[in-house]
Amino acid sequence: MEPEILELESFLPYRLYRLADAVSREFSRIYKDSHGLTRPEWRTLSGLGQRGTMTATELGEQSAMHKTKVSRAVAELERRRWLTRTPDENDRRVEHLTLTKAGLAAYREMVPLAKAFEQALLAKLGADERAAIVKGVLSLEIALGTRQRLSPGECKTVAAKG
Amino acid sequence: MEPEILELESFLPYRLYRLADAVSREFSRIYKDSHGLTRPEWRTLSGLGQRGTMTATELGEQSAMHKTKVSRAVAELERRRWLTRTPDENDRRVEHLTLTKAGLAAYREMVPLAKAFEQALLAKLGADERAAIVKGVLSLEIALGTRQRLSPGECKTVAAKG
DNA sequence: TTCTGATGGTTACAAATGAAACGAGTTTGG
DNA sequence: CCAAACTCGTTTCATTTGTAACCATCAGAA
Structure with missing residues (x-):
């Protein structure tokens, strides 16, 4: 019996990954080149811009990021003064995160670019x-x-x- | 005019990435849990198993990996004695990579698992x-x-x- | 030939990542 | 009340990754 071979180029997990990687790399130019953001930082900005206020845990759930990524992204955005932390009154472990004016401005600047990117992709x-x-x-x-x-x-x- | 917001959960680049990541993570158990391979190592094994013999550059093209990933994956598989390098006779920069019996055995063991994984995914x-x-x-x-x-x-x- | 530039592949270094441990705070059950 | 168990979020450490520099070789032009 002839040994089976796997055609990598047709293998769905590989193709999906390669596709997502290519799209993501291309898209990253929007937040990386303009503001030097990492993907976790972009997702954090995007999540808070969209929802207004979230805790780190909620951010992790919404943007599918490991909590250490969230933690570091939040720390960096705070350092940039793009977000502030507000302690929860009932549970002192929790902090509510909100974009500052500067953070919101950056977000609003990038949203149209993101949408245009998606449109351009689909337009092909x-x-x-x-x-x-x-x-x-x-x-x-x-x-x-x-x-x-x-x-x-x-x-x-x-x-x-x- | 109302400021635009971006719904991350509907944003195609994000969804594609999350999907590919989930699939890839799940699939990685096949090569990681059983043989402790990394994704670059798996792709290298898979590429050589499929094509028989390739150079590092060809491997990089076929499996969409950066040449440093290829280099390190090849080094590790060589350390395991899963592949051997054969110098090119005409161009001494080039090495032709081939799986050993052990490497081929590991490949043949994993191919059915990979195919079954893909089938199971599509069967859903x-x-x-x-x-x-x-x-x-x-x-x-x-x-x-x-x-x-x-x-x-x-x-x-x-x-x-x- | 010799110089220049391109190519195959490795290595060095810095940045990003994930797993696990951690401190602080909260909840649960006795 | 108190101890165990759990949760939020951070930090530590080892691994993985990407960029750039690098060495060796090759190809082309002067």
């Missing part, structure tokens, strides 16, 4: 291909249980699934 | 969802120019695209 695809990647990614998220929460636009897709 | 999806993720990933690879080479099964898909 045909309509059916866009639909395919969105549907495929969503279905894998659900299958793996890494789904976080449904965005308005996706509810229809999920509903249509049933 | 419906037929249309499987088609969607394959089509979506392929179209993004093409759009980004990270495509490496067409596997037999994909030729139809690409051809049908035109």
Whole structure:
């Protein structure tokens, strides 16, 4: 019996990783070149900009980061005076994190760039291909249980699934 | 005008990265738990198992790894006596890498596990969802120019695209 | 030939990462 | 009340990674 070989270039885990890596590397220029942020720092900024105030634990859940990454990213953004910590009144272990004016300004500056990046990426695809990647990614998220929460636009897709 | 916010959970670069990370982490148990391989080492093993003999540069291209990763992975696999280096006769900078019997044995042991992993992953999806993720990933690879080479099964898909 | 620049691959150093231990605070159960 | 167990977040340490410098070799041009 002929020994099996694995074609790496067709292997989905590899392809997914390579794709995500390429996209992420490209996107990182937006926050790295302009402000010297790392990915954890960008995600922290983005999370707080989006939600307003969060604890470090919540940030970790929302942005899928290990707590040490959160801790270090928060420390760096605090050093830049882009966020402040407010002790929780009931539980002194907890700190509520909020962007400062400077942090919010940086966030608001980057949001349009991020959206434009995503649009440009999707614009390279045909309509059916866009639909395919969105549907495929969503279905894998659900299958793996890494789904976080449904965005308005996706509810229809999920509903249509049933 | 209301300031724009970015919904991280719906942002494609983030979702792709998180998904790939989850899949890759899960898959890494196959080569990490059983043989203590790192991802670069696994890719090196996989590349050589698939192609038989390659140079470090070729390995880097095939498996999308930086040359320092390749260099270190090759050094480790050589230390394990899983591969050997053969100097090129015409160009003394080049070494041809080949798996030893032990390396090949490890490769052949892991290939079915890898394939089973991929099958199990896809089995969690419906037929249309499987088609969607394959089509979506392929179209993004093409759009980004990270495509490496067409596997037999994909030729139809690409051809049908035109 | 000899100079220049490109290439294959390794190494050195700094930065990013993850696992585990940690201190401080809180909750639970006796 | 008190001790064990748990949680929040930080820090320590070892490993992994990327950038850049590096050595050796090769190819091309003067």
